[in-house]
Structure formats: structure tokens, C-alpha cells
Amino acid sequence: MGRKVIIGQLEHETNTFNTCPTELVNFANRLYFTGEDILLSMSNRQLSTTGFIDVAKEYGWDVIPSVAAAANPGGKVSKEAWDILAGGILDAVRNTSDLDGICLGLHGAMVTEDHDDAEGALISQIREIVGPDVPIAVTLDLHGNISDEMCQQTNIVVSYKTYPHVDMRQCGRRAARLLEEAMSGKIKPRCTIVRRPLLVGANNGRTTEGQMVDLLACAEEMMQEPGVLDISINAGFTMADTPYIGPSVTVTGDGKSPRYVEIGEELMDRIWQLRDEFSMKPIPAEDAINFAKNRQYDGKPLVISDYSDNPGSGAYGDATNLLKAMIDANLEDAAFGAFCDKELASDLCSEGVGKYVTCVLGGKNGSAIGGGALAVSGLVVSTGDGKYIGDAPMSTGNLGPCAVLRVEGIDILIISFRQQVVDLQMFTSNGINLLEKKTIVVKSKQHFRAAFDPVASEVIFSESFGLASQDVTARVYRKVRRPIYPLDK
Numbered sequence: 075m076g077r078k079v080i081i082g083q084l085e086h087e088t089n090t091f092n093t094c095p096t097e098l099v100n101f102a103n104r105l106y107f108t109g110e111d112i113l114l115s116m117s118n119r120q121l122s123t124t125g126f127i128d129v130a131k132e133y134g135w136d137v138i139p140s141v142a143a144a145a146n147p148g149g150k151v152s153k154e155a156w157d158i159l160a161g162g163i164l165d166a167v168r169n170t171s172d173l174d175g176i177c178l179g180l181h182g183a184m185v186t187e188d189h190d191d192a193e194g195a196l197i198s199q200i201r202e203i204v205g206p207d208v209p210i211a212v213t214l215d216l217h218g219n220i221s222d223e224m225c226q227q228t229n230i231v232v233s234y235k236t237y238p239h240v241d242m243r244q245c246g247r248r249a250a251r252l253l254e255e256a257m258s259g260k261i262k263p264r265c266t267i268v269r270r271p272l273l274v275g276a277n278n279g280r281t282t283e284g285q286m287v288d289l290l291a292c293a294e295e296m297m298q299e300p301g302v303l304d305i306s307i308n309a310g311f312t313m314a315d316t317p318y319i320g321p322s323v324t325v326t327g328d329g330k331s332p333r334y335v336e337i338g339e340e341l342m343d344r345i346w347q348l349r350d351e352f353s354m355k356p357i358p359a360e361d362a363i364n365f366a367k368n369r370q371y372d373g374k375p376l377v378i379s380d381y382s383d384n385p386g387s388g389a390y391g392d393a394t395n396l397l398k399a400m401i402d403a404n405l406e407d408a409a410f411g412a413f414c415d416k417e418l419a420s421d422l423c424s425e426g427v428g429k430y431v432t433c434v435l436g437g438k439n440g441s442a443i444g445g446g447a448l449a450v451s452g453l454v455v456s457t458g459d460g461k462y463i464g465d466a467p468m469s470t471g472n473l474g475p476c477a478v479l480r481v482e483g484i485d486i487l488i489i490s491f492r493q494q495v496v497d498l499q500m501f502t503s504n505g506i507n508l509l510e511k512k513t514i515v516v517k518s519k520q521h522f523r524a525a526f527d528p529v530a531s532e533v534i535f536s537e538s539f540g541l542a543s544q545d546v547t548a549r550v551y552r553k554v555r556r557p558i559y560p561l562d563k
């Protein structure tokens with residue numbers, strides 16, 4: 075028999091300013107497997123759990139699959155969902171004797187109704203059961219707000235090193251290989267974390283441009299030093315009002331060495347120095363639409379990111395400021411999406427293709443943030459079940475029942491399951507030919523780029539003051555540690 079290793083995944087990026095709780099059904103809609111189904115369903119995906127499975131096969135581990143669950147970003151995870159999902163992982167830990175190791179795919183910015191630091195709470199409970207000697211390896215999203223507690227209780231921490239996150243499976247493999255070395259006694263890994271009084275920084279984790287490119291190159295070099303097993307640069311997630319908010323560097327090293335702290339300090343110093351450097355410079359909605367309207371069409375679409383209503387940052391996905399600007403400007407040959415409104419999607423599906431309808435978009439989450447209720451009239455040009463096979467590395471997916479409403483020259487994709495745009499197929503599978511559009515507006519901040527950059531003439535960012543606006547002074551933080559930049563100068 076090989077080494078006995080529990081694998082599991084529990085991921086959620088929690089926007090604590092979003093008032094809609096994240097329930098079990100939100101996990102079920104995105105990813106939720108238990109027991110052997112994890113091995114059956116996740117052996118060929120691009121997720122960290124798949125990386126764990128790859129390495130388990132390589133070393134002939136006796137794998138105990140526990141729970142694998144992920145939900146789209148949103149409000150705090152409900153107590154009920156947490157009890158079932160975290161409870162499933164804890165049960166596996168409790169019920170396994172002679173356990174050799176644990177591999178978990180976590181996010182790092184998960185908040186529940188009861189825990190501001192959900193990952194820290196989960197790992198601490200696991201540690202309490204298994205004692206100090208069983209190595210624990212975790213992968214994290216580079217947007218995690220990572221706590222001291224989590225780092226103290228975890229031996230191996232490997233965060234994604236790409237955004238868009240296209241290296242999740244590789245990071246899973248990396249963490250699992252280090253776990254194998256730890257279980258075999260070759261290394262004694264432990265994790266060190268360093269941060270600054272910073273609420274936001276590291277260019278929000280964009281790895282395609284700016285400071286992260288240099289930071290990652292530097293970290294890669296430092297990883298060649300003796301004993302250094304992994305260096306992860308975490309940009310943090312600003313939409314979570316918790317004490318551990320903000321950028322951090324974690325260093326997983328073999329044994330203890332002051333050098334691991336030095337490495338963290340060196341990298342965090344650079345992040346601190348560049349704290350005001352952000353490559354994304356959003357322009358007002360009206361300016362973005364004016365630019366679209368007056369642009370010389372070169373055969374390729376202009377892509378506008380409605381970044382502040384990005385469901386990928388836990389925004390509602392139903393802000394209307396930018397859409398209103400498009401309608402007011404009589405923009406032609408345009409697509410807009412994905413607008414999330416379950417009831418409306420269902421109504422339009424019942425109305426059916428070919429019906430001319432008048433309806434209200436937005437303003438249904440008890441807030442007009444980013445633009446509230448907007449009355450429109452248009453033609454239903456497509457309806458569907460929302461299931462699609464993506465052509466980008468990030469996705470296959472399910473939008474839930476959905477419809478396309480054509481308002482003047484704008485095709486609006488209306489979906490049921492709130493999510494950011496990551497793939498052209500989200501539109502094209504619903505009959506919107508993006509390559510014929512002159513302007514495409516996406517509710518996504520960065521993940522759309524893997525799929526959209528290759529077809530876009532240009533990508534610009536628009537500020538419509540949705541829930542996920544990068545203007546941190548627009549939100550009231552109560553739990554963050556103080557002083558912290560830029561709230562305190």
C-alpha cells in the first residue's frame with residue numbers, strides 16, 4: 075500500500091460587501107464532488123485537485139478523496155454550507171487512521187458567517203486532529219488574504235503564479251510533490267509569511283504586466299537557493315473586510331532559516347515601494363463609450379471591461395451604468411454581458427425567441443451600486459440552457475437558463491448563474507457572433523483576457539462604480555488592521 079493521503083478542495087473568494095450569502099447550491103452549480111466521484115470527475119481538469127491526482131498516481135498513493143467544492147465569488151459562505159463542506163473534509167481526517175499527509179486546494183480569501191479566516195479555521199481544526207507531525211500542503215489563489223494562523227499550521231503553501239490562473243494544475247502538482255518529499259522525510263517544510271500595512275497592491279496580481287512580472291522572476295531566482303521550496307506572491311483581495319487583508323509573500327522552506335524571512339521582506343519591500351502602481355487605469359463609462367463610438371473600425375472588436383461589476387470579484391453582475399451609456403449613445407454592433415438576473419432570464423425563456431418585450435434590468439439586489447433599475451425594450455433573439463464547452467483554457471461551464479435580448483444595436487446576454495466572462499463561448503453558444511461585433515463589453519476584470527485578447531483590436535477598462543470598484547475609499551472597512559495604506563496615509 076502507498077502512502078495514505080487525504081485530498082480535498084474548498085474554494086471561495088468572499089466579497090464581504092456582497093449581501094447575498096453563498097449557499098451550498100452555489101457550490102453545486104459550479105463544482106461539488108465527494109468521495110470517489112472526485113477521482114472519476116476531476117482527473118482531467120486544469121485544477122489543483124487534478125494536480126494532486128496526477129502526483130498521487132505517480133507515487134502510488136493510497137488516496138482518500140474527501141470533498142472538492144468551489145463556488146463563484148460572492149457573499150459570505152453560509153454556516154450550513156460551511157458545516158457540510160468543511161465538515162466533509164474534517165470527517166475524512168477523523169476517520170482515517172495512519173494518515174501520512176494532506177493535500178488541499180484552498181483559495182485564501184474565504185469568509186463564512188462564523189469565520190473571518192475560514193482557511194485558517196479549517197487548517198487549525200485539521201491540525202488539532204492529526205497532531206504536529208502529519209504534513210499538510212495547500213494550494214492558494216494568488217488573491218488570498220492569508221493569515222498567520224494558516225501559515226503556522228500548514229507545512230507547504232503554493233499559490234498560483236499566473237493571473238488569469240492557468241497554472242492551477244501545475245501548482246497542485248508542485249504542492250503534492252513537496253508533500254511526497256516531506257512524507258518521505260527528505261524535507262521538513264514550514265511556511266513563513268511577510269506582509270506590510272497594505273490593503274491593496276502588487277498590481278492586483280496581474281502577472282501579464284507591471285511589477286508582478288519582475289517580482290515573479292526575482293522569486294524564481296530565489297527559489298534556486300538552498301532550502302527554498304516555494305515562494306508565493308499573493309496580491310490579496312480588497313473586497314474582504316478582514317484583519318488579514320492585503321498583499322503578502324509566503325516562503326515555504328526546509329527547516330528554519332532567517333533567509334526565508336529575508337526573502338519575504340525583500341519582496342514585500344518592493345511591493346510596498348510600488349504600492350501606488352496599478353497598470354489598469356479605468357476611464358469613466360461615458361468616455362469609454364465615446365471612444366467606442368468614434369473609433370476607426372479595423373475589423374476587430376474593441377473589448378471594454380466593466381471591471382467594477384465583475385462577479386469574479388464578488389460583484390452582483392447586474393450593474394447598468396455602462397449599458398445605459400451604450401444605449402444613450404446608440405451604440406451599434408455591440409454585445410454586453412454577462413448580465414446576471416435569474417428571474418429575468420427565466421421570463422425571457424418563457425416569452426421565447428421572436429417576442430418583443432419591455433423589462434427592467436438591474437436594481438434587484440437592494441442597491442443601485444454601479445447603476446440600478448434600467449427599463450428597456452427589445453427582441454428576444456436567443457434562449458438556452460446555458461451549458462457550453464469553452465475554447466479557452468479556463469472553462470467549460472453552465473450559465474443556467476439564459477437569453478439574449480437585443481436592445482437597439484446591443485445584444486445583451488442575460489444569465490442565471492452569476493459569473494464573470496472567461497470564454498468567447500459564453501456568448502457564441504448563445505448565437506452572438508463576437509467576431510462580427512464592433513464593441514464587446516464584458517463583466518470581468520482580468521480572466522477574460524486569456525480568451526478575448528487574441529480576438530480584440532484593443533482592450534480598455536471602464537469605471538462604472540460597481541461593488542468591486544478599485545476605489546477602496548468608497549467602502550467602509552471595520553475589521554481590517556490599522557493603520558493601513560491607503561486608508562491611513
Ligand SMILES: [Zn+2]
Pocket residue numbers: 215216217239
Ligand atoms: Zn484569483
